[in-house]
Amino acid sequence: MKETAHLVHEYLRSSKKFPHIWCAGCGIGIFMQALIRVIDQIGYSKDDIVLVSGIGCSGRLPVYVDFNTLHTTHGRALTFATGIKLAKPRLKVITIMGDGDAIAIGGNHLIHAARRNVEVASFVINNNVYGMTGGQCSPTTPYKAKTTSSPYGNLEPDFDICRVVEAAGAAFVARSTVYHTRLLDQLIGKALKKKGFAMVEVVSQCVTYSGRWLGLDSPVEMMKWQKNNAIRVEKARELGETALKGKIVTGVLVDRERPSYCEEYGKLL
Amino acid sequence: MTQQKVLLQGNEACVKGALLAGCRFYAGYPITPATEIMEIMARELPKAGGVFIQMEDEIASLGAVIGASLAGAKSMTATSGPGFSLMQEHIGFACMAEVPCVIVDVMRAGPSTGLPTQPSQGDVMQARWGAHGDHPIIALAPSSVYEFLELTVQAFNLSERYRTPVIVLADEVVAHMREGVVLPAKGDIEVEERPQPTVPPEWYIPYDDPGTGVPPMSPFGDGYRYHVTGLYHDVRGYPTTRKDEVEPLIRRLFSKISKDFDRLQWFDSFYAEDAQITIITYGCVTRAALRAVKEARGKGLKVGLIKLKLLWPFMRHTITEILENSQKVLVPEMNRGQISREVKRVNQGRCEVVTLNKMDGTLITPLEILKKLEEVHP
Numbered sequence: 001m002k003e004t005a006h007l008v009h010e011y012l013r014s015s016k017k018f019p020h021i022w023c024a025g026c027g028i029g030i031f032m033q034a035l036i037r038v039i040d041q042i043g044y045s046k047d048d049i050v051l052v053s054g055i056g057c058s059g060r061l062p063v064y065v066d067f068n069t070l071h072t073t074h075g076r077a078l079t080f081a082t083g084i085k086l087a088k089p090r091l092k093v094i095t096i097m098g099d100g101d102a103i104a105i106g107g108n109h110l111i112h113a114a115r116r117n118v119e120v121a122s123f124v125i126n127n128n129v130y131g132m133t134g135g136q137c138s139p140t141t142p143y144k145a146k147t148t149s150s151p152y153g154n155l156e157p158d159f160d161i162c163r164v165v166e167a168a169g170a171a172f173v174a175r176s177t178v179y180h181t182r183l184l185d186q187l188i189g190k191a192l193k194k195k196g197f198a199m200v201e202v203v204s205q206c207v208t209y210s211g212r213w214l215g216l217d218s219p220v221e222m223m224k225w226q227k228n229n230a231i232r233v234e235k236a237r238e239l240g241e242t243a244l245k246g247k248i249v250t251g252v253l254v255d256r257e258r259p260s261y262c263e264e265y266g267k268l269l
Numbered sequence: 270m271t272q273q274k275v276l277l278q279g280n281e282a283c284v285k286g287a288l289l290a291g292c293r294f295y296a297g298y299p300i301t302p303a304t305e306i307m308e309i310m311a312r313e314l315p316k317a318g319g320v321f322i323q324m325e326d327e328i329a330s331l332g333a334v335i336g337a338s339l340a341g342a343k344s345m346t347a348t349s350g351p352g353f354s355l356m357q358e359h360i361g362f363a364c365m366a367e368v369p370c371v372i373v374d375v376m377r378a379g380p381s382t383g384l385p386t387q388p389s390q391g392d393v394m395q396a397r398w399g400a401h402g403d404h405p406i407i408a409l410a411p412s413s414v415y416e417f418l419e420l421t422v423q424a425f426n427l428s429e430r431y432r433t434p435v436i437v438l439a440d441e442v443v444a445h446m447r448e449g450v451v452l453p454a455k456g457d458i459e460v461e462e463r464p465q466p467t468v469p470p471e472w473y474i475p476y477d478d479p480g481t482g483v484p485p486m487s488p489f490g491d492g493y494r495y496h497v498t499g500l501y502h503d504v505r506g507y508p509t510t511r512k513d514e515v516e517p518l519i520r521r522l523f524s525k526i527s528k529d530f531d532r533l534q535w536f537d538s539f540y541a542e543d544a545q546i547t548i549i550t551y552g553c554v555t556r557a558a559l560r561a562v563k564e565a566r567g568k569g570l571k572v573g574l575i576k577l578k579l580l581w582p583f584m585r586h587t588i589t590e591i592l593e594n595s596q597k598v599l600v601p602e603m604n605r606g607q608i609s610r611e612v613k614r615v616n617q618g619r620c621e622v623v624t625l626n627k628m629d630g631t632l633i634t635p636l637e638i639l640k641k642l643e644e645v646h647p
Contacts (some may be wrong), residue, residue, distance in 0.1 A: 013496075016507055047492045052336075062506060063496050070339065071508075072332065072500035073362055079329040083336025083344070084489060086320045087294050091340065091490045109332075112325040136435040140557075243609040 007089040011036040011046070012067050014174045021060050025219030027178035027204030031125055032061055034181060035094075040186040049092050052081045056132050057100040058125045075106025078113040081120045092192065095122040100130045100138040103161055106140075114168035115195050118261045121191040121198045124161055127206035135209030145213045162200045166254045171196030173228065177203040177226035181246075183250060196260045199251060203248050272451045277446040279417045280305035283373060283437070284313060286421030287345055289458055292371070293319035294344035296333035298352060301377040302441040306347040312373040327352035331359035336370045339497065341488030343425055344511055351382060353392055353399070360434050361400030362499045364522060367432040367476070367484070369463055371424045373522070374436060375444040376552075378630045387630030390442035390552055393607040395435045397581050405523045409438040412555040414448035415645035419577060426461040431526050438580060440603070442553035442632065466493060471556050476518075477504040482525030519628045526582060534587050535579040540566060544573025545647060547595040549588070551577040551610060554601050554633050561638035570646050583611050592619040596647050601625035601633050621645075
């Protein structure tokens with residue numbers, strides 16, 4: 001409790017009107033706490049952190065925390081983050097995006113930020129749905145799932161965010177769920193310290209919408225679903241595609257050294 | 270000191286102006302006829318200690334520009350019609366979040382892909398209303414290579430002074446033409462910086478009106494931690510839907526510029542004193558119009574010319590005066606009549622407004638203007 005009180009008093013904005021906008025049982029708050037816990041452990045100065053978000057439920061995260069915070073347009077958080085990082089490389093730039101935000105409308109920016117290897121730690125909170133607009137299907141909504149925009153079942157296959165970002169060239173790619181908080185802390189720490197573009201997919205629950213079509217109507221059930229379906233990458237590598245169907249592969253998926261854009265540009269100066 | 274005269278292309282002059290104004294960040298995407306601005310920036314910015322980046326599209330370009338500006342760098346991008354359409358989303362964001370930035374739009378003929386290599390003045394209204402919702406905008410239009418340099422400097426100054434995006438609406442002719450230009454030295458040009466907070470961080474209220482309408486702006490990373498959003502926000506920058514906070518914000522965004530309206534009267538006049546017909550132009554059409562005016566004067570016609578350097582906010586006071594003192598006004602434009610529509614709006618029956626519109630991707634010639642003058646001369 002003492003530790004939580006420290007995090008609240010040190011990192012939440014006392015001038016901001018609470019409560020926050022998230023539904024009871026949403027996973028975004030768990031991620032927010034993990035993020036400030038890790039930032040506190042590493043010991044970054046609040047003045048040096050820039051938190052950039054896009055649009056959607058996740059886009060509202062930065063306003064609650066006492067950093068330099070920027071709530072941008074839908075899908076474009078990484079473009080703003082790129083400008084900030086290049087103009088002031090000493091800043092620690094972090095982006096928070098949702099699944100629709102990061103790989104539907106912002107998919108092109110995500111691919112190119114990964115390819116360019118700009119030193120930005122980015123977190124994609126994936127709840128498989130457009131929550132803020134009322135539960136429409138997103139690129140990570142499972143095939144055949146019924147949503148408010150796929151009343152006869154989703155006709156499209158879903159996207160593996162991590163594989164897209166890996167293929168695009170990111171230096172660090174990882175996945176956790178909000179249930180696995182210790183793993184989440186470790187991965188956030190590694191992403192923040194990575195010299196290069198780092199992306200962590202944070203599998204989360206939208207109790208209000210995606211829980212409905214999964215047949216899971218409480219946050220506890222949804223988090224149990226995360227617990228029971230997660231499989232560590234080390235173990236997953238021993239299994240075939242069929243065994244991994246419907247599973248959430250967690251852990252560090254990619255960790256490689258590549259020159260970052262700032263390093264490359266620095267050579268010109 | 271001897272002044273240096275050089276042969277410059279318009280797009281090249283734009284870069285010279287930007288660097289003189291202190292631009293140290295450029296993000297862009299290739300597009301005809303603006304590409305040279307990007308190519309020269311790619312070459313020159315690293316030498317000036319600045320940052321150049323080629324982004325994946327124009328949306329990303331302006332996003333990066335706004336990000337860099339929030340980090341404290343004077344920033345710009347350049348594009349043409351199709352890219353300008355993509356940038357509208359972030360022009361609106363920069364208006365709302367009050368982030369200084371400069372957008373150069375080298376106009377080519379549209380709509381859509383249109384005529385990529387041919388001139389037009391078709392983006393005048395898009396510059397004004399391209400972004401959704403009520404928003405203020407400043408747009409400048411150069412008519413010569415030197416003016417492209419000069420107005421790029423002014424675009425940065427206005428942008429920093431008012432914390433608002435400023436658009437330089439050049440056209441393909443001005444961008445690709447080469448002219449001899451006397452380069453101004455650093456000291457010859459007044460360069461403005463954005464207002465900075467003078468209070469300690471704990472006293473800083475990021476969107477509080479200090480009386481000028483323009484809140485001081487601290488760059489990210491300097492100890493003044495605050496929130497920036499495209500949502501309607503209160504004085505602390507936090508989202509709001511309260512009507513007593515929403516309307517004052519949009520009113521301030523407009524009034525911070527409109528309060529200086531009289532200062533923002535940028536035009537040049539030629540033979541205007543005793544003119545019975547006044548031609549109103551901007552951009553490359555000015556050049557043909559001036560030639561036509563000189564020839565008409567030679568024929569004894571009392572014709573004058575007003576060249577607008579500032580298109581938005583529209584110079585209502587200046588135009589009203591012209592309309593009151595002329596019998597007729599001629600507005601030649603390379604579009605369907607975008608500024609002439611605005612002239613008619615402020616005219617309110619004062620005099621006859623005649624238009625001359627050309628949309629075939631070629632220039633309006635002096636002869637065409639002269640013919641029209643002879644046709645309508647009282």
